[in-house]
Amino acid sequence: MRNVTDLNFPLCLAPMVGLTHVGLRRLIQDYMPRNATTHWPTEMLNSRRVPKENLKTTPETLRRAEESFLVPQILGNEELPISESVKRLTSEWGAAGIDINMGCPVQKALKHNYGVSLMGDVLYAARVVEYTKKHSTVPISVKLRAVGSQKTVPELIQFVKTLVDAGADWVTLHPRTAEQKRRGSSDWTQIGELKKHLTVPVIGNGDIQVAEDVFRMLNETKADKVMAGRALAARPWMMWQVGAELGFEAPIGFESLKPPQTPDEEGAEYGRCLLRLIxxxxxxxxxxxxxxxxxTLRKIQFYIKTTHVWLEFGHSLMAKASGCKALVDLRVAVTDFFSRPQAMCARTELRQ
Known part of the structure; x- marks a missing residue:
């Protein structure tokens, strides 16, 4: 895989701590149109831990043999752990690409000069890209946050060009600042400006909640691809909806059906998805x-905590799920909740 434009589908899943694991990827892949290809992330992987972990049993690196185009995301800033991680992930684990996290705003990452901290020093950030590229046999991408009040968009463009010169094969921009975290709106104009000035593919990320948003971002920013996070986790069938709009064949097992569209149809599909995810x-x-x-129970409860806000009465589901002490109890609670019609909202404020 040279870069993401070699794949034919315009939507991909975002790397999310606690969410982008093998179970969620499998659920979303159920809704991939036939003959559609996109790349798939992992949860954020710490480059200091990967060299010593059992990649076949560590929850964050679990993968199915059927999965392809996997692009694990690594967090790091030192050459030795980055090189050891990249070598293991590419030669032993089968990564199709490596994504460098320069967007994580959480304190745990900041105190080690990981994540969005790297955006404070362009030469430091470029060295991280160089380390990764030097030891990789697969393409390298970088996921970034937006510029804040201390910088201008031209400075962002120059920053990213420096990363491209250092070896980045594509970039993903989430145009919220580190200070914003999930608050406020993402500034899609920064994606568009970046796309105008780069020769490598640009993926846009931020405020994608429904299939319509995918096409709007593509049209407004001219991005090569769109990345969605929590909303795609809540609506795995967004892949199906986008594919149907583009003329792809329905996913395997859904040939005689149409993707859910109404609030009630989506509510019912969420319930079916949740049982499959368990x-x-x-x-x-x-x-x-x-x-x-x-x-395992905590992982599913975290999924519900993250996605229940799109359900009209999701707080009730969250309360029921939080009280479950075993998977059998969770299945009963979910089945009971969805035995009554449930509806999904198109949009939330995305602050959970």
């Missing part, structure tokens, strides 16, 4: 990786 997580984390039931 099965997928149980199979991956417990049956294959030997994780405890409590760990």
């Amino acid at each position: 099965d997928y997580c149980e199979e991956a984390f417990m049956a294959e990786a030997g994780a405890s039931e409590s760990i």
Whole structure:
């Protein structure tokens, strides 16, 4: 895979801590149109830990044999752990690309000069790209945040050009500042300005909640591709909706159906997805990786905590799920909740 433009689908999933694991990827892949290809992330991986981890049983690096175009995201700033991580992920694990995190605003990353801290020093950031490129046999991407009040868009463009010169094969821009985190609106004009000035592909990320947003971002910014995070986790069938609009064939198993569209149809589909996700997580984390039931349960509860806000009465589902102590109890609670019609909202303020 030279870069993301070699793949034919305009939407991809964002790397999200606690969410972008093998179970969620499998759920979303259920809704991929036939013959559609996109790249797939992992959760954020710490380059200091990857060299010593068992990649086949560590929850963050669990993968199915059927998965392709996997692009794990790494967090790091030193050559030795980056080189060891990249070599293991490419030669042993089968990564199709490596994504460098320069957008994480959480304190745990900031105190180690990881994530968005790297955007404070262009030469430092460029060295991280150089380290990664030097030891990789696959393409390198960088995921960034927007500029803040102390910088201008031209400075962002120059910053990213320096990363491209250092070896970045494509970039993803989430145009919220580190200070904003999830608050406020993302500034899509920065994606458009970046696209005008770069020779490598640009992926736009931020405020994608429904299929319509994918096409609007593509039209307004001319981005090569769109990345969606929590809303795609909540609406895995967004892949199907986008594919249907573009004329792709329906996903396998959905040939005689149309993608859900109305609030009630989407509410019912969320319930079916959630039950499948429980099965997928149980199979991956417990049956294959030997994780405890409590760990598996917490992963599903975190998914519900993140996505329930798109359900009209999602707070009730969250309350029921939080009280469950075993997967069997969770399945009963979910089945009971969705035995009554439920509706999904098109949009939320994305602040959960």
